[in-house]
Amino acid sequence: MHPDPQSPAQRIVADLRDDIAAGRLPAGAKLPSVRDLAERYDVSRSTASKALILLRNEGLVVTRHGSGAYVREAYPIRRLGPDRYARHRWEQTGVEAFATGVPGSDSTRQQGHQTQDVSLVTADEPVAAALGVEVGSPVYERARVMTRDGIPTHTMTSYYLPAHVEGTPLVDPSPGIAGPGGGFRVLADRGLPPHEITEDIQARMPTAEETLLLDLPSGEPVVEVRRVTRTAGGQVVEYARGVHAASRFVWSYTYAIPD
Numbered sequence: 001m002h003p004d005p006q007s008p009a010q011r012i013v014a015d016l017r018d019d020i021a022a023g024r025l026p027a028g029a030k031l032p033s034v035r036d037l038a039e040r041y042d043v044s045r046s047t048a049s050k051a052l053i054l055l056r057n058e059g060l061v062v063t064r065h066g067s068g069a070y071v072r073e074a075y076p077i078r079r080l081g082p083d084r085y086a087r088h089r090w091e092q093t094g095v096e097a098f099a100t101g102v103p104g105s106d107s108t109r110q111q112g113h114q115t116q117d118v119s120l121v122t123a124d125e126p127v128a129a130a131l132g133v134e135v136g137s138p139v140y141e142r143a144r145v146m147t148r149d150g151i152p153t154h155t156m157t158s159y160y161l162p163a164h165v166e167g168t169p170l171v172d173p174s175p176g177i178a179g180p181g182g183g184f185r186v187l188a189d190r191g192l193p194p195h196e197i198t199e200d201i202q203a204r205m206p207t208a209e210e211t212l213l214l215d216l217p218s219g220e221p222v223v224e225v226r227r228v229t230r231t232a233g234g235q236v237v238e239y240a241r242g243v244h245a246a247s248r249f250v251w252s253y254t255y256a257i258p259d
Contacts (some may be wrong), residue, residue, distance in 0.1 A: 011225060012051035013058075020060055020071055031061060031069040057218040059247055059259045081253035085197055103139075116143045116155075118173040120162070127159045128230050130137040130239035140165055142183075145213060153215045154244040158183065164192055164237055185230075187237050201225050203246065214245045221246045 006014065011241070019025040032040065037048035052069045055061045062067045121141045128135045165171055168186050169178035178186050184194050205231040206214070206222045220241050229238040
């Protein structure tokens, strides 16, 4: 027989990982305590603690101060590609465009919205290029953090020309969406109805600030979405950057195959 190449901590991780995958430890279940793991595997408490840290770094468990470690809830938000921007949704139903990406999800879950900040800032190079203005031009920045069941899922920061949004709910810093239908409805009511969207989607590692803001486990990447919204005449009316916790989203696309 060959000796087991795994360290004691890795053996604990492998067993608990298998239990989670098999459903023996379901989502939300509390894991054995450090003391219990140390006794069960005949290891030191520091080794048992290291095993729980490794599981947390894999994104499988969350730790709660003074309470212990729990199997992480897995309920990714399904993003429905272009369908989430369908005009009838935000025009007729009053649902904000990005919120239409989760039909059929558990209705007991609560989708929250928190406006972080609304301010008049100077456009950096990417913002200026997207909005078609000079670098340093004044633009409105609307930055917020989205939550689900109190857990941060992504950030969304939108930029607008002052002439397009001055005096509208888009420059109101109150928490929540900018009225029924969200920002797209506000733009439409200003005579600037969104008609075309260009999105660039890129996976990358988070910054230290993003890791803290989204409460990301060590090693988890983010998915950044950069969106340019135009009217039928080609006028850019919004530039937005969203940073999404990768494990909390599924991106779903259904479309006709071009000729």
